Amino acid sequence: MSIIMAVKDTAPYLHECIDSILAQSYTNWELIAVNDHSSDDTPEILEAYAQKDERIKLYHSERNFLIPTLKHGYAFAQGELINRMDSDDIMPVDKLQVLVEEWQKFGKGTVVAGGTAHFVDEGQVGEGFLRYDRWLNEIATDDNHYQEIYKECSIPSQCWLIHKDDFDAVGAFNPEVYPEDYDLCFRFYKHGLIVIGLNKVMNHWRDRPDRISRTLEVYKDNRYFDLKLRYFFELDRDESRPLVLWGAGTNGKQMAKLLQERNQPFYWVCNNQKKIGLEVYDVLMRHVSFIQELENPQIMVVVASPNGKAQIRKRLADYEKQPVTDFWFFL
Helix, strand or coil: CEEEEECCCCHHHHHHHHHHHHHCCCCCCEEEEEEEECCCHHHHHHHHHHCCCCCCEECCCCCCHHHHHHHHHHHHCCCEEEECCCCCCHHHHHHHHHHHHHHHHEEEEEEEEEEEECCCCCCCCHHHHHHHHHHHHHHHHCCCCCCCCCCCCCCCCCCCCEHHHHHHHHCCCCCCCCHHHHHHHHHHHHCEEEEEEEEEEEEEEECCCCCHHHHHHHCCCCCCHHHHHHHHHHHHCCCCCEEECCCHHHHHHHHHHHHHHCCCCCCEECCCCCCCCCCCCCCCEEHHHHHHHHCCEEEECCCHHHHHHHHHHHHEEEHHCCECCCCEECC
């Protein structure tokens, strides 16, 4: 197995991270650690570990930034199975063993994916991250990764295991598209790989103010509507069916603008009595019951409220609409 790990200025966390890999109950692994132009003691720490354990291989990225660094490391991977690790996170002691044993039950054509648990060095983990952790474990239990894919990244980057042939088939780390883990998740979906979910924490994910998902511009808008729409129109949109946008709030308006930029006609529905009957962006806002008047619509739900989502699911079930076939949640 090859573990690909991009490393940049994580010296304060690197010992704990690598020690958790060394402590794994499964021992047949190599760690491809790639230094991305670090300015702290990261290179020296990695070199010391590489000198102590031949399974740890140190390389230096030729180009800056995360995806070029991952690509550089992947070029040296020798293992048949591929996993990714972040250099400030921690592996549960049985992570690799659990992933490998589960993958061996199914073989090529499958991705094994587990859950994650956020932690912080000081203070408390935010409710948003805790909700994300719970959601990941829920979809892993039911293998609903693709059913829920337009909501958020349903296969976190440190929690999957895949055969190298399958990873190459989906493009590995080649597309320089961010967020890279979400794009990869969509590529698993596009290529029809079967996701085997594990309702088990496969990674302890350190949240900190200076992690790149909090500081870099490419991660700033965590709705990722552009990415979601690109794949929706490529993989799930049927132009012969009417398109419905459900949600009249800020997110609904943003999605409406993006659909109009694509010259995509759509019906717009909500249950806000103050907005029904108005024209927003030259589109008439209708009551959600209008869905019943349409023949075989595809419904994009852009509502953030957990209670609102639950009510929408119930109403769509009453309308005899099925997830993935007829409707998708985009938040």
